[in-house]
Amino acid sequence: MEFQHVSLAQRILFGAGKASAHIRLEVNRLGSRKVMVIASKPEHHLAQATLAGVNVALWWDDVAQHVPLERAEAARAAAAQAEIDLIVCVGGGSTTGLAKAIALTSGIPVVAVPTTYAGSEATNMWGITEGRTKTTGIDDTVLPVTVIYDAELSRTLPTKLSISSGLNGLAHCIDSLWAPKADPINQALALEGARALSSALRGIVDNPADLEAREQALYGCYLAAASFASAGSGLHHKICHVLGGTFDLPHAETHATVLPYVLALNAPAVPEISSRLAVALGRPGPLDSDGPKDAAAALNVLYEELDAPARLADYGFQASDIPEAVGRILAVAPPSNPGTVTEESITGLLTDALYGAKSFPVLCTVD
Known part of the structure; x- marks a missing residue:
């Protein structure tokens, strides 16, 4: 048996009903002062409740599947203008994908709070779509530093x-x-x-x-x-x-x-x-x-x-x-x-x- 295996360095926090406490823990641990929260419009209220007690500098809900380039660039510009030092994404794969797109060019760390079973939060793969072509790549910069799993958040998933x-x-x-x-x-x-x-x-x-x-x-x-x-x-x-x-x-x-x-x-x-x-x-x-x-x-x-x-x-x-x-x-x-x-x-x-x-x-x- 001969092979080479690579494991990604990432912190996983798992616990039903623990998302809010775990987010506050990570914001403090990472020393963040300007948090950007990415959540789609349908999940905005869920994100607000989950981020209770966190001082959020920028809320962002312009999320679309397959991460269109123009939306990624708009989110990148907004993060730079607000001098964001931490991104918290709450939602499914499209939300995580947009957070990764920002991290790819800025290096801003990401804390992912998934509400679906997409799995993007645990990979270092990014994807951006331009001109009907989806380009993907591998870069450790986009790997969320922490993933917070809370089954209570997925109970709302039909x-x-x-x-x-x-x-x-x-x-x-x-x-x-x-x-x-x-x-x-x-x-x-x-x-x-x-x-x-x-x-x-x-x-x-x-x-x-x-x-x-x-x-x-x-x-x-x-x-x-x-x-x-x-x-x-x-x-x-x-x-x-x-x-x-x-x-x-x-x-x-x-x-x-x-x-x-x-x-x-x-x-x-x-x-x-x-x-x-x-x-x-x-x-x-x-x-x-x-x-x-x-x-x-x-x-x-x-x-x-x-x-x-x-x-x-x-x-x-x-x-x-x-x-x-x-x-x-x-x-x-x-x-x-x-x-x-x-x-x-x-x-x-x-x-x-x-x-x-x-x-x-x-x-x-x-x-």
Whole structure:
């Protein structure tokens, strides 16, 4: 066994009902005097309540998915003018993404308070969209210095959005199993993250107010992000970045929809890790069984139980968009992807995802 594993330096504070106290602790610990709070308009009141007792110098709510460059530049200018020395972002991946965009050019530290299961808060990846192209990069400057997880804050997240956000986290786990820098440590983190997320999402569907399930979802999404940050961006994320940045598809729903079809492409090439994934997703069985089929079956059962997103057509993607998407995906697809990446295979993948086709190994009979 020989590999190189990289772990990111970050402080994690976890506890239901503890967000306000933890934010005050970090503001004091970091010696901040001018705090900028980023929260979208729908979450402004939640952010205000969470930041009670903190002297906020600048509130910012101009947030959009995929971080359009013009919005990033406006937020950067506002932070510079207000002489901000700490950013606190409260919300989902778009909110965290904007905070990262400011940090990228200013070096201002970020404290992230996630209310969804996106996982961006635990990675050093940034993304900015300009001219229908989403550019991503890796820079430790954008890694939040602290992440504050509070399951009470995610209780307000509607069940449908909880499902798509949690499946976005699951996509981080599965992509990490065969991403360019996958290793045994981040595979172990990813598999435990997949187990926690699949269990948590079932619990949230049964009872959206279940605090223990919400805590498990946050735990799982952190493990997903930590494994993804180490393993790098695999084919799944390259596909979704193209679909989001070029065609403005919703982030979480796109990840959730595409995931089974990427698994269908890759699982047959990695049967051993697919067997372990099947067990993590709730389909127990011997590791020498048909791993790809078992993994696909387990994921399909989970999707049926959750009534998960299934068709890109539901979010505005069209058949006429496929050729451009295929060209952009082929240009960025990792050479190390286990499944064969060709114009034909990616066209087939996107066509299946467009219409929600159910074909082996995406849909398998459960014994």
